Amino acid sequence: MSSDEQMNPAEISDQQWRQKLDPESFAVLREAATEPAFTGAYNDEKGVGMFRCKGCDAELFSSDTKFDSGTGWPSFTDPVVSDAVTLIDDNSHGMRRTEAICARCQGHLGHVFDDGPGSSGQRWCINSAALQFEARE
Numbered sequence: 001m002s003s004d005e006q007m008n009p010a011e012i013s014d015q016q017w018r019q020k021l022d023p024e025s026f027a028v029l030r031e032a033a034t035e036p037a038f039t040g041a042y043n044d045e046k047g048v049g050m051f052r053c054k055g056c057d058a059e060l061f062s063s064d065t066k067f068d069s070g071t072g073w074p075s076f077t078d079p080v081v082s083d084a085v086t087l088i089d090d091n092s093h094g095m096r097r098t099e100a101i102c103a104r105c106q107g108h109l110g111h112v113f114d115d116g117p118g119s120s121g122q123r124w125c126i127n128s129a130a131l132q133f134e135a136r137e
Contacts, residue, residue, distance in 0.1 A: 009106040021054065028129040029055045029107035032092075032099070037072025040128025045074065049135040051126075056105035060084050061126065063136075067117060073110065073125045077118035085124075087112060100124060 027033035051061040061076040069075035090099035116123030
């Protein structure tokens, strides 16, 4: 699946997703799992570049908006463009949260909380397993 293709996740089987993604990324992106805190590859990433969806390669977050929230997951103040990520109500596990999903492939990314820095006051708490990092030179 190239980044230019329109994706209809309903047309992509679980078997195809499993072939494309490693087991942890499949669990996060397709089954809304959460990686354990402080274990993700990008929690401590300090490079300059773009964080893309591991499922479909969509540009999601710039390193310019990444900050250390101390929570154990990569955190951002804003997506690269507002329509790159879709927000939905998540009332699972006895909590009331806002889930962030990739607008292109509908993959679960993480959650958004209203305790972040910056003008938006939001903390986009995103699983490393849902991302791939493309460094800028």
